[in-house]
Amino acid sequence: MVAESTPPSSLPRTDVLVIGGGPAGLHAAFYAGWRGLSVRLLEARTELGGQLMALYPDKTVYDAPGLPQTRAADLVRALEVQLAPLGVDVRTGTVARTLEPDGAGGWVVGTEGGRRFAAGAVILAAGLGALLPREARGEGVESHPDVRTELPDAAEFTGRRVLVVGGVPQATRAALELTDSGAEVTLTHRRAGFRGEPGELERLERLRVEGRLRVLSPAVLQRLTPEGAELTVNGEGVPVEADTVFILGGYLPDLSPVQGWPLGWEGGYVPDGPGGETALPGVYVVGDLARSGKDFKLLSLAFAQAAIAANHAVHHVRPELKVRPGHSSERGGYPVRG
Ligand SMILES: Cc1cc2nc3c(=O)[nH]c(=O)nc-3n(C[C@H](O)[C@H](O)[C@H](O)COP(=O)(O)OP(=O)(O)OC[C@H]3O[C@@H](n4cnc5c(N)ncnc54)[C@H](O)[C@@H]3O)c2cc1C
Incomplete structure (x- = not known):
């Protein structure tokens, strides 16, 4: 300064x-x-x-x-x-x-x-x-200790359980970078499908098939909790534990x-x-x-x-x-x- x-x-x-x-x-x-x-x-x-x-x-x-x-x-x-x-x-x-x-x-x-x-x-x-970045909103957002709206450096999250919420290109990219950095990643979006460059989408699918990245979509984010989040997938409640939640809604x-x-x-x-x-x-x-x-x-x-x-x-x-x-x-x- x-x-x-x-x-x-x-x-x-x-x-x-x-x-x-x-x-x-x-x-x-x-x-x-x-x-x-x-x-x-x-x-x-x-x-x-x-x-x-x-x-x-x-x-x-x-x-x-x-x-x-x-x-x-x-x-x-x-x-x-x-x-x-x-x-x-x-x-x-x-x-x-x-x-x-x-x-x-x-x-x-x-x-x-x-x-x-x-x-x-x-x-x-x-x-x-x-x-x-758009502000993170929704039920329980204040209850979780680590909610973020941007990913500056994926290397910070090695070994952490991370939930990425969003279908915008930044969400796809964040999920890939976090997985590459050794984070345990769940990616979720309310619609089926994500936006991103073709190569990124191919890699996302490959990591999903290999079980290295968990994808839950379409899914409804019901609320954040101190431990992570509660989602609904195919009408069933699915709890996801996460040390960090990225809510990436664009800019x-x-x-x-x-x-x-x-x-x-x-x-x-x-x-x-x-x-x-x-x-x-x-x-x-x-x-x-x-x-x-x-x-x-x-x-x-x-x-x-x-x-x-x-x-x-x-x-x-x-x-x-x-x-x-x-x-x-x-x-x-x-x-x-x-
Ligand atoms: C969905 C979409 C599709 C488009 N498709 C086309 C197309 O096909 N062909 C075409 O010709 N055009 C297209 N455009 C328009 C084109 O993207 C814009 O005309 C162009 O981006 C304008 O460039 P810019 O550098 O003036 O502004 P921007 O691209 O808006 O860049 C401005 C930058 O300044 C930064 N900034 C602002 N304020 C500050 C500050 N106070 N301090 C520091 N940084 C600051 C912002 O963060 C931003 O990064 C499209 C636009 C959109 C939204």
Whole structure:
């Protein structure tokens, strides 16, 4: 934690700070890094990819330019691979909450955890908002000692009895990761069938057949108890003992962490100029959050906005560099930063 009193000149500083690790933020970070600037990216979730990973990792996207029929999760992996050589400081699990001038033409962004980061320019790529896990609800939830809504690290659960509740892709993935880590896993969902990438679903079925993972679906979660849970399967009560219960119901967007920033908001949108500029000099907006794309919440638009805004941010921070990036095909390789 950095004390509120720490002067901006002593804070960790990059040329550009990107808020949001969805497709717009990842591509903006790529472009600023590609132009040779230092970049930090803050993402509220524990993984990158924004809506693609939180809401539809298993779905096929047909209209991403040059990538016919690509699964959303694969598209995110490709964006991460493209970004990797650029040395961007990526901080997942980090919610941006405050924005203040640094007194020298740049900005200081404060996080929910009390960290503060300085930057010459900020690119706001917060999409629909911070995608935070749905609250665990239901009878008896307070009675169980260890109920969670996210799985940060499966290795913590080796040897533990774990119940995973949910049919979303995160539930499938959590059940697989926990089984791989040596947890004793029961996976349950009220419907028959789970969502996930085809390879994950095949593995889920294989582990079930091998008896390494217990699957109870369709099943009704009646209540949690201090020892685990009571389910109904085919009309019969089935108690499940569990040291930890994961209730994974997907994610809900929350714009409130940034909605107090003086950006002239229009509902859930931030007005943007042709270069992605906002009402604040050196603060840019891209992707689903930008008003200009209101009726076109599309990946192709998010990528274009990210490229345009990042290159304007580059010129803002380093006026000696042109806004126009030139063609990557004429560069012959990733930049080397000194
Ligand atoms: C089910 C579904 C299917 C879709 N299919 C298609 C399709 O086929 N083709 C297409 O072109 N588009 C599709 N879209 C739309 C596309 O996913 C969005 O346009 C795109 O994700 C927008 O990218 P973004 O980076 O602006 O926002 P997001 O993807 O929403 O990413 C924003 C990120 O910022 C993070 N964030 C927000 N606030 C903060 C904060 N304060 N601090 C730190 N991090 C924060 C969020 O956690 C999130 O990860 C689909 C959308 C959905 C929901």
